Amino acid sequence: MTTIRALIAGACAALAMAGPAHADWQKIQQSGGLKVAVYNEFAPFSDKGQGIDVDLAQALAKKLGLRLNLLPFPAGEELGDDLRNMVWKGHYLGYGPADVMLHVPVDNRLMAANPQVVIFAPYHVEGVRLVRSARTVPSFDGVDSLAGKRIGVEKVSIAAMVMLGEGNGKFTPGVKIYPSAIEALEKLKAGELDAVLATRSEIDSVLRGDRAFPVHDIAFQRLPRSGWAVGMAVRKDDTEMAKLLQQAMNEMAASGELKAIFAWHGVQVVTP
Template identity: 70%
Template sequence: MFFPLIRCAATLMLACLALTMSAPASADMDKIRQSGSLKVAVYKDMAPFSSDDGGIDVDIADALAKKLGLKLALLPFPAGEEVGDDLRNMVWKGHYLGYGPADVMLHVPVDRFLVARNDKVEIFAPYYRETVRLAYSKDAVPRFDGLDSLQGREIGVEKVSIAAVLLLGEGDGKFRDKVRIYPTAVEALQDLKAGKLAGVLAHRSEIESVLRDDARFGIQQVAFQRLPAQGWAVGMAVKKEARDLAQALQQALAELTASGEMGRIFARHGVQPVTP
């Protein structure tokens, strides 16, 4: 005769637990709306996505905030040694110096291995697919027939980058003597435009934003054994429990894409949007 009472009590406890577990999600969104601002973390020195002069991610952050009826509070931050460090500092915990966390972080790789290693965040809403490309001078290389066409010629790369690792290790180091290391890919591309280099290996977005369809230069995909041909998608990250915020941002992004605003944002920076 006590079993029904026990079942009722258990059901009530489970219901209360479910409400408790879901509370932080709505509480986070309510807190954001009460503050009137959406705090968005973007990388420093990642042109054309974010820099002192703005960028694609900065414009996306502003558009998302407006869609949610909020002001934008931008939190630029320097990249850590690993993306996991950035997620800890800017999404779920905050930096030990007191900077962050933000409500959402942009330009997060949408990668299943990264997701598996970072269970305190929700990674979602991919909005661009990045790839590595080779930009080359048509004057220096009138007939392009693969990367070997630039052998013996100077090629620029950004320091501590995927492009640098790939090029320095390609063909047992056969390009190594002619690789020129630059602080940023933008600086390398500017030297390419000035005729000081034959080519630059960099992210497609970096190349497009600097060369801006200049007919003097070609842009080619080059196959590297250690690099996925399709590149990698980037999206957003919020705290794992901030489900309402994630849903609101996903909806806002969908509306920006459908209206053509996302395409216009990329176009302002000379970059072709690539749907993940």
């Protein structure tokens, strides 16, 4: 977790060095609402107005004494597009920007490439895991145990990229592409797949610790072994609101409220 701690330290330093700015926070207070951007079709975090990030947004708004104005949006081709559209500029079609965006990777390279925003308050560490059917894959000794097996992945995902490229494509014939990891995991439960490569949170939310589906931490060359932290982003000058949001997140982590929000959706929070 050393790399993640370094990223968090960098985010905190950036927040501390930013100059004071109160105007936007005053406008938000006067409006009475907090506009929070969350990804659409992103279960278990945000999908059809429900999920971990939706509940988290509601809790943050409540702590700030505001009502929640949720802004679900579709993911762009790059994270920089999402930060531009939902944090500091707004989309050319007219929606956004929000006051804060959730589920933003706390990443030094992302921060450097997007100086218009501050990324802070990491609240979860995500990672990719492999889950298998104990019935059809009774023993597991690394990824080679999946040779000839049916492996589900989400389209246009890091899991799909990794699985299709592993072993110079040796697993490609067995890889099945689904619109979402959740759908792939449901197929695994139904016996239509032998394994699924997905994020830890996606696996938790669908399988909820079912011992018939063991979960494995596998080292893939293209994936960070320690996972990646996700937090939130605001415009660089919105330091007053950032400090209040950071304080609210700290309180939720300390009180157990953050853990409870994740647990409600069957997911174990992994704090940085």
